[in-house]
Amino acid sequence: MSQSSTYTGTSDYIAAPDLMQTVNVAVQLSRPLLIKGEPGTGKTMLAQSIARGLDMPLIVWNVKSTTKAQDGLYLYDTVQRLYDGQFGDRDVSDIAQYIKPGKLGEAFKSEERVVLLIDEIDKADLEFPNDLLWELDQMEFGIPETHETVKAVHRPIVLITSNAEKELPDAFLRRCVFHYIEFPDEEMMERIVRVHVPQLDKRLLDLAIQAFYWLRDVPGLQKKPSTSELIDWVQALARGGGDPKEIAARLPFMGVLLKKDHDVDVVQRALSSGRRR
Amino acid sequence: MFTDFFFLLRFYGVPVTVTEWLALMRALALGLAPASLDQFYAVARSILVKSETYFDQYDQAFAAMFKGIETPPQIEDEVWEWLANPLDMPGLTDEERRLLAAALEDVDLEALERLFRERLAEQDEAHHGGNHWVGTGGTSAFGHSGFHPGGIRVGGESRNRSAVKMAGERRYRGYRTDQEVGVRQFELALRRLRQLSSRHEGVPDELDLDETIEETAGNAGRLSLVWRKSRKNAVKVLLLMDVGGSMHPYIRLCSQLFSAVNRSSHFKDLRFYYFHNCVYDCLYLSTSCLMSNAVSTRRVLQELPSDYKLIIVGDAAMAPSELLSRDGVIWRGFGNDEPGIEWLRRLRRHFGHSVWLNTIPEPDWDHAYGSVTIRKVREVFPMFELTVDGLTAATKKLMVRY
Numbered sequence: 001m002s003q004s005s006t007y008t009g010t011s012d013y014i015a016a017p018d019l020m021q022t023v024n025v026a027v028q029l030s031r032p033l034l035i036k037g038e039p040g041t042g043k044t045m046l047a048q049s050i051a052r053g054l055d056m057p058l059i060v061w062n063v064k065s066t067t068k069a070q071d072g073l074y075l076y077d078t079v080q081r082l083y084d085g086q087f088g089d090r091d092v093s094d095i096a097q098y099i100k101p102g103k104l105g106e107a108f109k110s111e112e113r114v115v116l117l118i119d120e121i122d123k124a125d126l127e128f129p130n131d132l133l134w135e136l137d138q139m140e141f142g143i144p145e146t147h148e149t150v151k152a153v154h155r156p157i158v159l160i161t162s163n164a165e166k167e168l169p170d171a172f173l174r175r176c177v178f179h180y181i182e183f184p185d186e187e188m189m190e191r192i193v194r195v196h197v198p199q200l201d202k203r204l205l206d207l208a209i210q211a212f213y214w215l216r217d218v219p220g221l222q223k224k225p226s227t228s229e230l231i232d233w234v235q236a237l238a239r240g241g242g243d244p245k246e247i248a249a250r251l252p253f254m255g256v257l258l259k260k261d262h263d264v265d266v267v268q269r270a271l272s273s274g275r276r277r
Numbered sequence: 278m279f280t281d282f283f284f285l286l287r288f289y290g291v292p293v294t295v296t297e298w299l300a301l302m303r304a305l306a307l308g309l310a311p312a313s314l315d316q317f318y319a320v321a322r323s324i325l326v327k328s329e330t331y332f333d334q335y336d337q338a339f340a341a342m343f344k345g346i347e348t349p350p351q352i353e354d355e356v357w358e359w360l361a362n363p364l365d366m367p368g369l370t371d372e373e374r375r376l377l378a379a380a381l382e383d384v385d386l387e388a389l390e391r392l393f394r395e396r397l398a399e400q401d402e403a404h405h406g407g408n409h410w411v412g413t414g415g416t417s418a419f420g421h422s423g424f425h426p427g428g429i430r431v432g433g434e435s436r437n438r439s440a441v442k443m444a445g446e447r448r449y450r451g452y453r454t455d456q457e458v459g460v461r462q463f464e465l466a467l468r469r470l471r472q473l474s475s476r477h478e479g480v481p482d483e484l485d486l487d488e489t490i491e492e493t494a495g496n497a498g499r500l501s502l503v504w505r506k507s508r509k510n511a512v513k514v515l516l517l518m519d520v521g522g523s524m525h526p527y528i529r530l531c532s533q534l535f536s537a538v539n540r541s542s543h544f545k546d547l548r549f550y551y552f553h554n555c556v557y558d559c560l561y562l563s564t565s566c567l568m569s570n571a572v573s574t575r576r577v578l579q580e581l582p583s584d585y586k587l588i589i590v591g592d593a594a595m596a597p598s599e600l601l602s603r604d605g606v607i608w609r610g611f612g613n614d615e616p617g618i619e620w621l622r623r624l625r626r627h628f629g630h631s632v633w634l635n636t637i638p639e640p641d642w643d644h645a646y647g648s649v650t651i652r653k654v655r656e657v658f659p660m661f662e663l664t665v666d667g668l669t670a671a672t673k674k675l676m677v678r679y
Contacts, residue, residue, distance in 0.1 A: 018319040025309050025320055029300060036329065078494035086498065173327035174296055180329040222537055 013042065013049035014191050019179055023050060026177040032136060032158035034173070037181030040226025042192075043161040046181075047117040050159065057110070059156075060117045061103035067124045069131030072104040073141050074150075095145045104135060105150055113154035122162045129172040137175065184227065186213060196231045200238060207247045208234050214248070215257065220266045225257040232256050282342050286325065289334040289341075293325045300324050314343060314441065332449035340444040466534060466665050513546040515581060515628070519591030520564045521554040527636050527663065528564060531590050546585075550577065554595045555617035556624065574620060578627050586675045587624060587631035590663070593654040594637065594647020601653070621657045632671040633658035639667075 007023045009015040015023075026033035035043050044060075051058035061072055077098045084090040101109060107116040121129055135141045139152035160176065162168060184192060186209055193205060208230070216224045225233075236253040246252060251271065258264050286293045301324045310316040318339060326335050488503035495501075516535055520528055532549065550560035550572070559571040600617045625631055633654060635642070639662045642651050654660065659674055661667040 021309075021316065021319050022323040025304055025323055028307055028309055029304055029324075031300070034327070078491055082494040082498060170292075174294055176327065177323050178327045179323055180332070220533070 007050055007053045010049045010053045012195055013045055014188065014195060015046070015049065016188070019046075019181070022177060022179040027054075027157055029177065030155055032160055032176045034160045034162065034168075034176040034178050035181060036162050036164055036178070038183055038224070038226055039163050040228040041181045041183060042227060043181060044117070044119055047115060047119075047159045047161075050157070051115040054115065054157070056113055056115050056157070058115045058117060059103055059107050059110075060119060062119050063121050063124045063128070065123050065125075067128065069128055069135075070102075072102040072118075072132065073135065074102055074105050074143055075100045076145055096148075099143060099146060101150070104132075105141070107156040108139065108141075108150050108152040110156070111153060114156045116156040116158050118158065118160045120163060121160050122164060122168065126169070130169045133172060133175065183216075186210075189227070189230070192227060193231055193234055197234055197238065200234065201244075204237060204244050204247075205234065207244050208237055211248045211251060212257070215251070215267065218267055218270050221258075221263050222260050223258075223263060229257050279342075282321075282338070285338045285342050286335065289338040291326055291331045291334045291338065297325050318444065329449065333447055336444040336447050336449060340441060343441050343444075345441075466668050512544050513581075513585045514544050515548045515550070515577075515585045515587050517550050517552060517556065517560065517587070517589045517591075518564075519554060519589075520551045520561075520566060521592070521595070523592055523594070524590075524636065527590065548581070548585075552591075554591075555599055556589075556620045557613040557617055558615075558620070574624075578623065581628075583627050583629055585628055585630075587628035588634060588671070588675070589624075589631070589658065590634045590636070592636050592647065593633065593651045593660070594645065595650050597649050597653075600650045618653060618657070621654065625657050630675045631658055632674050633660045634663045634667065634671060635660055636663045638662055638664075 007015075007020055007027070009020055023033060035046065037043055047060070048058060076095075077100060081092055081095075081098045085092045103116065103118075107114050136158060139155055140149055142149045189209055189212075190205060193209070194200065212225065212230050212233070215221075233253060233256045236256050237247065240253060242252060249271070251257070251267065254264060254267065258267060283293060283298050301321055304310065304320055304324060310320040322332070322335055326332065483505055485503045485505040488505070489501065492501040492503050493499065514535070516531075518524070518528060518531060535547065535549075550562065551564055551566060552560055553566050556574060558574055559568070560574050560577055561567065561571045563570050602616055603614060635651070637645055637647075637651070642648060642655075642660075645651075651660075659671075661671040661674070
């Protein structure tokens with residue numbers, strides 16, 4: 001099934017050319033696209049951008065640490081069936097009314113082609129990606145309770161994001177197309193921030209970005225600030241007013257950027273010892 | 278078919294499989310990387326390399342394979358642009374423009390364009406078999422030096438940096454996991470160590486309420502109990518660190534590393550002790566190794582039960598007498614009745630899960646200074662190097678008894 005449209009980015013998401021190319025490769029080869037990157041580099045936003053760019057609905061499956069592969073396929077609401085059976089006001093012999101499709105099931109059943117985002121797959125158990133292998137390959141699964149097989153009407157475009165908390169199994173990785181979102185450089189970062197905060201004084205933005213990259217290079221940080229934190233910070237700086245020269249010297253509203261006490265200590269020490277640009 | 282590239286990748290340590298290679302071939306057949314080496318670089322990497330920790334090795338293999346091939350990135354676009362408006366070539370003087378216009382009167386641009394299209398189409402099929410791309414060494418009317426009025430100028434200064442050049446720059450060195458743990462890999466090492474807090478330990482002794490309800494409902498209402506292992510972190514760690522001279526750069530890093538792990542995954546208990554070159558009768562409570570601030574090793578062995586995970590960080594490199602002789606301890610005035618190796622053996626016997634992390638890289642263990650003692654220590658403890666990969670292997674080892 002050839003895809004006539006290609007992904008070329010959208011107005012609200014700045015995508016690097018090699019990322020666009022990788023998305024198109026994944027779509028053409030009908031393989032899931034695995035996206036890794038530091039937290040806060042816009043992986044989830046990428047999915048939204050791809051769905052909008054290709055004009056397809058987006059189904060999001062937010063994986064939690066307790067998620068099982070089965071949850072994505074379908075849920076059999078046994079408790080409801082038990083109650084209905086005990087209190088006897090519904091016909092419980094038709095199991096189908098107690099079967100609810102999970103996100104993957106929804107994507108398969110959809111009449112139009114969808115983009116399915118499996119977000120933060122590494123949060124779940126180690127076995128989780130392996131449990132999904134068959135279904136992702138064959139694009140179908142069976143429901144033993146109702147003897148039906150759910151087959152994908154259109155093969156969904158599968159996007160998987162990972163924060164690399166855990167190693168993903170090899171068998172799973174083999175089937176994916178992989179992209180690593182590198183941390184943007186200063187020029188790219190300026191474009192990204194402008195998309196989110198359009199009305200911004202250029203001088204303020206330049207100073208903020210400079211201070212931000214200095215901050216990321218401070219040795220000993222446990223959690224480096226990321227793109228989304230920079231955007232929040234810039235907005236705080238713009239609203240809070242104050243002298244732009246103070247930005248590099250004092251890093252006002254530091255709590256927006258640094259979320260760990262240890263990191264705040266390290267940065268305070270670095271600022272007071274005069275190691276600033 | 279570039280099969281040389283496949284083997285070169287494996288040689289440099291990228292775990293490529295045949296399935297992935299075939300997927301790449303299919304991608305090329307579908308025309309997903311038609312016009313440039315840069316596109317091929319990106320497409321091949323996205324299909325063959327599944328972790329950024331291998332990006333550097335990929336770059337090394339790529340540079341070795343395609344060394345010396347320089348092609349402009351978007352040949353086709355440039356050519357179509359030029360063909361649409363041949364006199365608009367940038368950088369021409371008026372005189373040159375006049376000459377060009379005169380020469381072009383004799384040239385049928387449409388025929389040229391057709392010829393170029395045919396040549397490109399040929400190349401698409403041919404490049405499966407060989408190592409040459411459009412642009413390297415012009416063919417007849419398609420070259421790039423000065424300008425040929427009767428031909429098409431292809432190439433010249435590329436606006437973007439070529440893939441081969443970028444591969445040579447090796448921008449992804451910091452992502453590798455097989456080199457010494459430095460500040461950059463701190464976070465990565467941190468995540469690996471978090472694996473020490475696993476939920477697979479312990480007996481199932483907690484009632485799993487949700488599963489119980491499910492089972493009961495599935496059982497037509499008759500009660501069916503389901504148990505699960507509790508999620509509390511039961512891991513206890515004892516960390517012994519060598520503070521001998523050669524260890525100075527690593528001490529701070531290691532204590533930060535383990536404290537950070539502790540803060541985030543909350544081991545049930547984490548203990549730090551220090552020693553100098555080898556463990557003898559005392560363990561020091563601070564890096565200055567003062568007798569006044571020490572505790573007897575025997576006391577530690579009595580106090581801590583054997584389910585503590587023992588991690589020793591040191592270079593295991595010392596004069597053989599320090600390890601193997603009585604009174605071998607390096608400082609005058611202190612004696613030890615039993616050789617250091619006896620103490621190490623005692624530690625190993627007591628703590629069933631124990632590993633030694635060595636700051637010296639593994640290839641040097643056999644011939645660096647101290648190779649004699651390193652070998653002896655390896656007979657007692659499983660030894661791993663202090664890289665992210667080594668930490669991963671050590672963590673796995675710690676979860677398995679002996």
